[in-house]
Amino acid sequence: MGEIILDVRNQRTAFATGRGMLQAVDGVSFTLERGKTLGVVGESGSGKSVLSRSIMRLLPGTSMTGPGSQILLNGKDLTAMTENQLRRMRGPEMAIVFQDPMTALNPTLSIGKQIMEVLMFHLKMSKRDARAKAVDLLKAVGLPQPDVRVDQYPHQLSGGMRQRVAIAIAIACEPDLLIADEPTTALDVTVQAEILDLLQRMVRERNMAMILITHDMGVVAGRCDDVAVMYAGKIVEKAPVRSLFSETRMPYTAALLSSIPRVTDPPHRKLDAIEGRPPDLINPPPGCPFAPRCRHAEDACNRAVPELTGTADHQWACIKPLNTEAAA
Amino acid sequence: MNAPTPNIDSFLSIDNLTVEYPLSRRAKVHAVTEFTAHVKRGETLGLVGESGCGKSSAARAVMQLPRPTSGSVRLDGQELTTLRGAALQHARRKFQMIFQDPIASLNPRQTIRDIVAAPLEIAGIGTKEEQTAKVAEMLDLVGINPDQAMERRPHEFSGGQCQRISIARALILSPELLVCDEAVSALDVSVQAQVLNLLEKLKGELGLTMLFISHDLAVVKHVSDRVAVMYLGKLCELADAETIYRKPVHPYTRTLLAAVPEPDPDALRDRVELIPGELPSPVNPPSGCRFRTRCPFATARCTDEVPAIREIAPGHTVACHHPLMEHSAA
Ligand SMILES: Nc1ncnc2c1ncn2[C@@H]1O[C@H](COP(=O)(O)OP(=O)(O)O)[C@@H](O)[C@H]1O
Ligand code: SF4
Ligand code: SF4
Ligand SMILES: [Mg+2]
Numbered sequence: 001m002g003e004i005i006l007d008v009r010n011q012r013t014a015f016a017t018g019r020g021m022l023q024a025v026d027g028v029s030f031t032l033e034r035g036k037t038l039g040v041v042g043e044s045g046s047g048k049s050v051l052s053r054s055i056m057r058l059l060p061g062t063s064m065t066g067p068g069s070q071i072l073l074n075g076k077d078l079t080a081m082t083e084n085q086l087r088r089m090r091g092p093e094m095a096i097v098f099q100d101p102m103t104a105l106n107p108t109l110s111i112g113k114q115i116m117e118v119l120m121f122h123l124k125m126s127k128r129d130a131r132a133k134a135v136d137l138l139k140a141v142g143l144p145q146p147d148v149r150v151d152q153y154p155h156q157l158s159g160g161m162r163q164r165v166a167i168a169i170a171i172a173c174e175p176d177l178l179i180a181d182e183p184t185t186a187l188d189v190t191v192q193a194e195i196l197d198l199l200q201r202m203v204r205e206r207n208m209a210m211i212l213i214t215h216d217m218g219v220v221a222g223r224c225d226d227v228a229v230m231y232a233g234k235i236v237e238k239a240p241v242r243s244l245f246s247e248t249r250m251p252y253t254a255a256l257l258s259s260i261p262r263v264t265d266p267p268h269r270k271l272d273a274i275e276g277r278p279p280d281l282i283n284p285p286p287g288c289p290f291a292p293r294c295r296h297a298e299d300a301c302n303r304a305v306p307e308l309t310g311t312a313d314h315q316w317a318c319i320k321p322l323n324t325e326a327a328a
Numbered sequence: 329m330n331a332p333t334p335n336i337d338s339f340l341s342i343d344n345l346t347v348e349y350p351l352s353r354r355a356k357v358h359a360v361t362e363f364t365a366h367v368k369r370g371e372t373l374g375l376v377g378e379s380g381c382g383k384s385s386a387a388r389a390v391m392q393l394p395r396p397t398s399g400s401v402r403l404d405g406q407e408l409t410t411l412r413g414a415a416l417q418h419a420r421r422k423f424q425m426i427f428q429d430p431i432a433s434l435n436p437r438q439t440i441r442d443i444v445a446a447p448l449e450i451a452g453i454g455t456k457e458e459q460t461a462k463v464a465e466m467l468d469l470v471g472i473n474p475d476q477a478m479e480r481r482p483h484e485f486s487g488g489q490c491q492r493i494s495i496a497r498a499l500i501l502s503p504e505l506l507v508c509d510e511a512v513s514a515l516d517v518s519v520q521a522q523v524l525n526l527l528e529k530l531k532g533e534l535g536l537t538m539l540f541i542s543h544d545l546a547v548v549k550h551v552s553d554r555v556a557v558m559y560l561g562k563l564c565e566l567a568d569a570e571t572i573y574r575k576p577v578h579p580y581t582r583t584l585l586a587a588v589p590e591p592d593p594d595a596l597r598d599r600v601e602l603i604p605g606e607l608p609s610p611v612n613p614p615s616g617c618r619f620r621t622r623c624p625f626a627t628a629r630c631t632d633e634v635p636a637i638r639e640i641a642p643g644h645t646v647a648c649h650h651p652l653m654e655h656s657a658a
Contacts, residue, residue: 043516188378193587218589259521261546267569273521
């Protein structure tokens with residue numbers, strides 16, 4: 001086994017809302033090794049972004065973290081750190097790239113200054129070294145004419161180029177963990193492919209660990225080692241990417257896979273839609289959160305929330321997993 | 329060189345459609361330039377391309393929202409671009425549109441009953457009771473329980489339900505043409521599948537002709553009989569859905585298809601590498617072929633000469649000097 005960079009233990013994140021407590025992330029555990037990419041896939045509201053912000057400790061004041069939750073990054077528990085300690089972790093040990101690159105960019109500063117600030121703060125570089133390094137980073141992320149662009153402002157760049165700059169900032173201090181939360185959702189397909197290539201290359205070259213969050217099964221299929229499927233705040237299946245697609249155990253994963261339109265389908269194929277919608281996270285049903293929409297549900301599914309079980313590699317949260325007899 | 333076959337039997341004829349937005353006295357955005365496509369009755373034409381390629385401008389020009397800068401749009405033989413006032417209002421009953429953001433496109437202060445009845449109200453059709461009965465029928469058709477929904481407001485419904493309500497509103501005047509602009513793009517896949525299946529069902533039952541605009545090539549393939557690919561305001565390639573996806577000959581169609589992330593870990597990813605750089609501005613589009621600054625196959629001719637639209641097989645047209653005929657895509 002490789003070196004474990006991230007160890008998430010029973011992460012629970014809730015928000016106080018007008019209607020009651022909303023359990024956005026509900027008992028998520030996993031580990032991630034150096035050099036590996038974990039895909040986290042799920043529909044909107046399934047808790048992907050709250051999970052990524054929980055790891056980065058970038059949560060709003062209305063949030064609450066469960067008493068038994070721990071997030072160990074390089075062995076250090078982030079849930080026990082002060083904001084000051086966390087600030088020193090963000091950059092050199094962990095970094096995040098968001099869907100909207102402007103979340104990370106300051107519109108009033110040149111992109112070069114923004115990268116330099118990070119380098120000067122964390123790595124204590126001189127101004128001159130930081131500028132040279134900024135140009136190098138812009139070059140590494142594929143920004144054309146980096147020595148000219150370094151003095152430009154975010155508004156002078158296209159969406160795809162801004163995302164490249166956001167990636168440059170994220171990797172500037174060589175973090176061990178990179179989280180990319182829907183990094184290409186707002187981009188066109190050809191640009192998306194280029195940005196995903198870039199992230200993959202950065203992870204490989206710098207030997208980081210990456211969490212790639214997306215709603216798109218197509219994005220995880222080609223880019224991840226392992227995939228975790230989230231539903232109603234929980235990981236409901238986790239497996240090496242090939243097993244997830246070919247030996248699907250959780251009915252929700254299977255339903256999601258067959259509802260996707262594919263370019264390889266014949267025109268006008270009727271899609272297998274999942275009827276209904278995800279449960280209310282304020283008043284979740286007592287049993288399996290997918291039960292109200294599940295074709296295989298039976299009475300027992302409504303009694304208790306199924307635990308994540310299976311092998312060390314492949315886990316599912318279902319009492320009647322699919323294809324189990326056929327499995328090797 | 330073959331000229332495209334004239335389409336006498338088409339229900340919707342779009343010819344040399346051009347949409348320009350003036351920026352100043354001298355500059356303008358060339359959003360759509362001489363776009364031509366013909367759609368038969370009961371057929372769905374998919375329109376794909378990346379953001380800013382002019383898909384939505386073309387759709388809105390077909391809807392006369394606003395009228396195109398030049399070119400012709402004929403629906404069932406009637407020229408729409410010259411219609412004015414009451415005549416245009418009357419013709420509008422035949423063509424309706426649904427938009428991307430299902431929640432924002434519904435007035436939050438109105439009840440579902442009033443939202444769906446609005447086209448009847450504007451056209452002055454029926455008494456209040458007749459309108460309500462028609463609204464109930466339409467809601468039922470799109471899978472929304474009328475008794476539960478009529479008196480509620482949009483915020484009480486999910487995105488997928490709001491899109492169903494928009495569809496009910498668009499269909500209440502029994503239009504013959506339905507224009508969908510990114511109609512399922514904001515929805516989660518499981519809900520997107522529900523709405524796509526609904527659109528397909530309605531198209532069959534009501535004999536609708538559709539113009540379906542999306543940036544998502546897989547979604548477009550699912551609903552379209554024929555597909556048009558646009559880049560920077562120009563038509564690149566148009567063919568039946570099977571052909572576009574199996575044997576694309578325009579370099580841009582190839583690029584676009586190869587970039588689609590397939591939900592299959594074993595999918596072959598033979599990407600066409602674009603020349604790095606930015607999408608040119610539609611204010612100053614490149615001379616000749618507009619794709620030439622990114623096209624790996626470009627030659628001097630591509631700079632000098634705008635590629636004409638040629639028919640390379642029956643019903644398959646392409647605008648490229650060097651179409652990729654020899655190799656065929658997987
Ligand atoms: N600041 C917040 N206050 C209250 N609820 C929130 C907040 N942020 C997210 N949520 C809720 O948490 C749930 C999970 O959201 P999110 O992690 O954003 O899902 P995803 O990223 O998978 O779309 C949703 O029900 C969402 O509305
Ligand atoms: S536990 Fe039951 S309801 Fe839940 S996914 Fe499995 S079969 Fe379906
Ligand atoms: S005309 Fe030339 S530049 Fe345009 S797509 Fe064809 S080969 Fe490429
Ligand atoms: Mg999110």
